[in-house]
Amino acid sequence: MEIEKAVSALSALSQESRLTVFRYLVQAGLEGVPAGRIGAHLGLPLSTLSFHLSQLKHAGLVKCRREGRTLYYSAHYAAMNELMGYLTENCCQGISEKRKVSSRPRKVRALKK
Template sequence: MESNDAVKRLSALAQDSRLAVFRLLVQAGQEGVAAGEIARALEITPNTLSAQLNVLSNAGLVVSRRDGRSIIYAAAYDRMAELLLYLMQDCCQGRPEVCAPLADAATQAACCGLPNNVNA
């Protein structure tokens, strides 16, 4: 992953509403959530939500698909995994005890179908 891609993804998450949207989508899983449901769950107006989803989409953190009249949004788990791997690359300089909590979190996230090997 290039540094500017990491900055773009982190910047997209560096706002309360966008972070809340992304976390909701991560929790929802690969099935995703309709835009209207996201707006209701987070009490965000539709036009504001649209802008937030656009920023997340441009950063590559969410994907969308049409289902009838609804647009379903889901977290882009592969892109999220790339970012996490980039942030943890060369972690701890040979001191695994420092990164043990992060490794535990990554193991827990693996249950959600994150790719096992994403090129960093």
């Protein structure tokens, strides 16, 4: 991962509403949550929420899929893993060259239903 992508992911997560949305989506699992339900959960006006979701989407941290008139948003686990990997490699020891194996971050994934 290159630094611009890391900055973009970090920016997306560096705002309380968005971090809360992302945490919620991570918990919610692969099937995702309709935008309206997220808004109700957080008590945010839908236009504000939509703005935040688009920031997260732009950063690649969430995906969405339409089902009828409903848009289901879900966490993009692989993207979060990439970010964690970048931080581990670049911001935790600076010894990734010397300890390549042990510095590979633990993989994480969604829970099976």
